[in-house]
Amino acid sequence: MTSNQRLMERREQAVARGVANLHPLFAASADNARIIDADGREYIDFASGIAVLNTGHRHPQLMAAVRRQLDSFTHTCFHVMGYESYVELAEKLNRLTPGAFPKKSLLVNTGAEAVENAIKIARSYTGRPGVIAFDGGFHGRTLLTMGLTGKVMPYKKGFGPMPAGIHHAAYPNALHGISVEDALRSLEDRLRFDIEPEAVAAMIVEPVMGEGGFYVAPPAFLRGLRDIASRHGIVLIADEVQSGFGRTGRMFAVEHAGVEPDLITMAKSLAGGFPLAAVTGRAEIMDAPHAGGLGGTYGGNPVAVAAALAVLEVLESEGLLDKAERIGQRSLERLRPLQQSCDTVAEVRGLGAMIGIEFMREGVPAPDMVQAVVSRARDQGLLLLSCGMHGNVIRLLAPLTIPDEDLERGLAMLADAITAQEKAGLQPA
Numbered sequence: 001m002t003s004n005q006r007l008m009e010r011r012e013q014a015v016a017r018g019v020a021n022l023h024p025l026f027a028a029s030a031d032n033a034r035i036i037d038a039d040g041r042e043y044i045d046f047a048s049g050i051a052v053l054n055t056g057h058r059h060p061q062l063m064a065a066v067r068r069q070l071d072s073f074t075h076t077c078f079h080v081m082g083y084e085s086y087v088e089l090a091e092k093l094n095r096l097t098p099g100a101f102p103k104k105s106l107l108v109n110t111g112a113e114a115v116e117n118a119i120k121i122a123r124s125y126t127g128r129p130g131v132i133a134f135d136g137g138f139h140g141r142t143l144l145t146m147g148l149t150g151k152v153m154p155y156k157k158g159f160g161p162m163p164a165g166i167h168h169a170a171y172p173n174a175l176h177g178i179s180v181e182d183a184l185r186s187l188e189d190r191l192r193f194d195i196e197p198e199a200v201a202a203m204i205v206e207p208v209m210g211e212g213g214f215y216v217a218p219p220a221f222l223r224g225l226r227d228i229a230s231r232h233g234i235v236l237i238a239d240e241v242q243s244g245f246g247r248t249g250r251m252f253a254v255e256h257a258g259v260e261p262d263l264i265t266m267a268k269s270l271a272g273g274f275p276l277a278a279v280t281g282r283a284e285i286m287d288a289p290h291a292g293g294l295g296g297t298y299g300g301n302p303v304a305v306a307a308a309l310a311v312l313e314v315l316e317s318e319g320l321l322d323k324a325e326r327i328g329q330r331s332l333e334r335l336r337p338l339q340q341s342c343d344t345v346a347e348v349r350g351l352g353a354m355i356g357i358e359f360m361r362e363g364v365p366a367p368d369m370v371q372a373v374v375s376r377a378r379d380q381g382l383l384l385l386s387c388g389m390h391g392n393v394i395r396l397l398a399p400l401t402i403p404d405e406d407l408e409r410g411l412a413m414l415a416d417a418i419t420a421q422e423k424a425g426l427q428p429a
């Protein structure tokens with residue numbers, strides 16, 4: 001029995017079943033875009049711990065910043081005694097997020113917590129209860145964010161009742177026949193049939209849908225949301241938890257559309273593997289809740305904040321936004337020909353280095369193909385992640401710091417796995 005198998009047996013005895021494992025592997029060590037498992041096998045990492053490692057595993061600058069922080073203090077609770085780095089990170093996020101208006105920030109621990117707080121802030125500012133979210137969107141696993149999430153399996157099944165006041169509209173999806181006009185009409189319908197606009201506090205949207213399948217919202221859709229939100233005094237929240245921090249070639253994906261949201265939620269690659277999340281937005285909205293209404297014991301932990309400040313430096317000093325563009329271009333160049341050569345590859349799409357490959361068979365989503373390709377690629381030494389409303393999309397989230405040779409090797413392994421699986425048809429890998 002291998003070490004991975006032994007650990008998997010212990011894990012099955014000790015860890016709750018609901019916490020799924022996407023790969024039957026356990027990590028031993030990792031460096032930049034490579035990770036070594038408990039049996040000493042090396043993998044190229046195209047998963048980045050679900051979009052957390054835009055700056056790679058254990059970037060030396062991050063590690064140095066964290067070590068320095070460990071030697072001074074690791075926790076005070078910002079409410080009990082403040083520290084400069086929290087304020088500095090807030091100042092930086094206020095500057096980096098789109099919009100020239102005055103902004104303020106709040107630091108928390110996870111993406112879900114950032115989303116929960118954005119909704120609390122929007123409700124406090126508007127005095128309204130309602131929230132609009134989108135079909136297929138993912139915003140987290142806590143009660144409120146589960147309610148906002150637009151997919152039943154595996155996120156909502158058996159966990160109801162869902163929180164009140166949430167309404168879902170369609171998200172544009174050209175491949176599946178939903179145009180920008182259809183999606184905006186669906187939103188107008190919600191405001192006509194379900195809830196009056198004067199009762200809606202916020203609309204929350206992913207500029208590139210992440211868990212739902214790496215669908216890029218056309219700029220016209222995001223501009224349409226901005227117009228509707230402004231017209232009705234609704235707070236527009238861009239959930240950039242997965243698409244943020246350079247992944248799409250801009251610091252935030254919403255910038256591609258030239259849209260300025262009122263609030264932005266961030267997490268994942270913000271702190272390169274340390275738990276940290278943030279809400280940044282218009283100062284008058286952020287300041288609506290009374291003193292003591294926001295926060296938490298660990299929010300803005302100083303070790304995670306030190307990592308985040310280093311992430312921001314590395315993104316700039318290593319030109320990682322441009323690198324994201326180059327990774328994206330190269331990935332499309334290498335993988336788009338599969339649309340012609342493999343019947344099941346329906347679309348290779350993306351924004352910057354946020355690339356999705358969608359599999360269909362005769363117009364029907366083909367999640368079996370995704371599972372087989374993911375396991376074939378793993379056997380060759382490439383770690384992949386799936387996503388999608390039907391589980392039929394492979395998403396590429398290589399660290400933006402990945403060396404060219406690792407990127408090329410990874411893309412070659414992926415193309416080989418897809419081609420081999422296409423030839424094998426429905427046989428499992």
Ligand SMILES: Cc1ncc(COP(=O)(O)O)c(C=O)c1O
Nearest residue numbers: 110111112138139140210241242
């Ligand atoms: C767009 C989006 N929002 C929120 C979340 C929730 O983040 P967390 O898992 O840190 O709670 C995720 C996680 O995948 C996400 O992709």
